[in-house]
Amino acid sequence: MLRIAVPNKGSLSETAAEMLAEAGYAGRRDTKTLHVVDAENDVEFFFLRPRDIATYVASGALDVGITGRDLLRDVRRPDAREIEQLGFARSTFRFAAPPGRFHALEDLNGVRVASAYPGLVDDYLREHGVRAELVPLDGAVESAVRLGVADAIADVVETGTTLRQAGLEIFGPVIIESEAVLISRPGDVEGTDTLLRRLRGVMVAHRFVLLDYDLPADLVEQAAAIAPGRESPTVSPLRDPAWVAVRVMIPRRGMNQVMDQLYALGARAILVTAIHAARL
Numbered sequence: 001m002l003r004i005a006v007p008n009k010g011s012l013s014e015t016a017a018e019m020l021a022e023a024g025y026a027g028r029r030d031t032k033t034l035h036v037v038d039a040e041n042d043v044e045f046f047f048l049r050p051r052d053i054a055t056y057v058a059s060g061a062l063d064v065g066i067t068g069r070d071l072l073r074d075v076r077r078p079d080a081r082e083i084e085q086l087g088f089a090r091s092t093f094r095f096a097a098p099p100g101r102f103h104a105l106e107d108l109n110g111v112r113v114a115s116a117y118p119g120l121v122d123d124y125l126r127e128h129g130v131r132a133e134l135v136p137l138d139g140a141v142e143s144a145v146r147l148g149v150a151d152a153i154a155d156v157v158e159t160g161t162t163l164r165q166a167g168l169e170i171f172g173p174v175i176i177e178s179e180a181v182l183i184s185r186p187g188d189v190e191g192t193d194t195l196l197r198r199l200r201g202v203m204v205a206h207r208f209v210l211l212d213y214d215l216p217a218d219l220v221e222q223a224a225a226i227a228p229g230r231e232s233p234t235v236s237p238l239r240d241p242a243w244v245a246v247r248v249m250i251p252r253r254g255m256n257q258v259m260d261q262l263y264a265l266g267a268r269a270i271l272v273t274a275i276h277a278a279r280l
Contacts (some may be wrong), residue, residue: 001042002191005056005065008034008047012180015088016066020045022205022277023198042191054080054183063189070156070178074120084182084196087203093117093175096168097152098145105172108132114141114150121154124175142166197279204278208249213262213270217244226261230280249275 006020007013008031021027026038028047036045046062051074053065058077065080068089072080095108102108105128114135115121122134135150142162144150154175157163163170182199184192215223224233229248236245246267250258259270 003044003062005046005053005062007050012050012089022202057185060185064184069181074117076119079186080183082181083184086180089180091156091178094157094170095154095172096163096170099169102171111151113152114144115154201278205275209252210273211250212247213267215267227258
């Protein structure tokens with residue numbers, strides 16, 4: 001039975017649970033439940049703190065888990081390896097400090113840097129030959145400079161609004177681009193291939209839609225240039241031999257522009273259908 005670690009709270013939890021449910025797995029009915037057996041799919045789910053998941057997987061206590069790349073790097077457990085990007089909870093880590101105080105990474109030599117991810121930041125600084133004093137914090141890192149416990153911070157940056165409100169500006173290179181990832185313990189783990197196929201099917205369903213339309217038969221090549229699909233469109237004859245029905249899978253993003261172009265070409269009865277599961 002495949003043992004899977006799932007975040008029990010935080011920004012990763014809800015989307016991870018939804019993704020597993022869309023992949024056909026049983027979920028928990030009560031948020032206080034920490035263990036669910038899905039006998040039909042031969043898996044067990046363990047709901048854990050996101051920061052602890054890499055530790056459990058690296059130790060071999062659990063087979064695979066969903067966590068953030070930032071958390072995986074921060075706990076410094078090389079035995080837990082990233083095997084798939086899951087496409088949600090994306091974030092960017094950057095350095096920030098009062099305006100004009102620092103300009104480049106090497107300016108951090110000998111200063112105090114606060115972060116909720118001290119392992120990740122320390123590894124990054126050492127890799128680039130910078131020796132700084134790390135100040136570990138659990139949260140509200142942007143207040144560390146104002147309160148005098150650090151000279152700079154390293155934190156998640158989305159729009160930068162929170163940092164500006166705290167009187168800080170971003171400087172230096174990107175530390176890491178993070179997102180939710182599936183991690184695995186060392187060695188081959190039976191059942192992982194099925195889990196991966198299902199999760200990839202969910203990600204395909206999120207990114208693509210099915211597009212159906214009717215079109216004059218002599219315009220198929222031009223239409224295929226607009227919407228080529230994954231391999232090529234499916235073209236079926238209609239009662240009127242001058243027309244055909246076309247089905248193609250296209251990216252969800254930009255689908256309205258594709259519909260507009262096909263309509264301008266001469267396509268009619270253009271329909272979009274969501275994809276609920278896929279195997280490509």
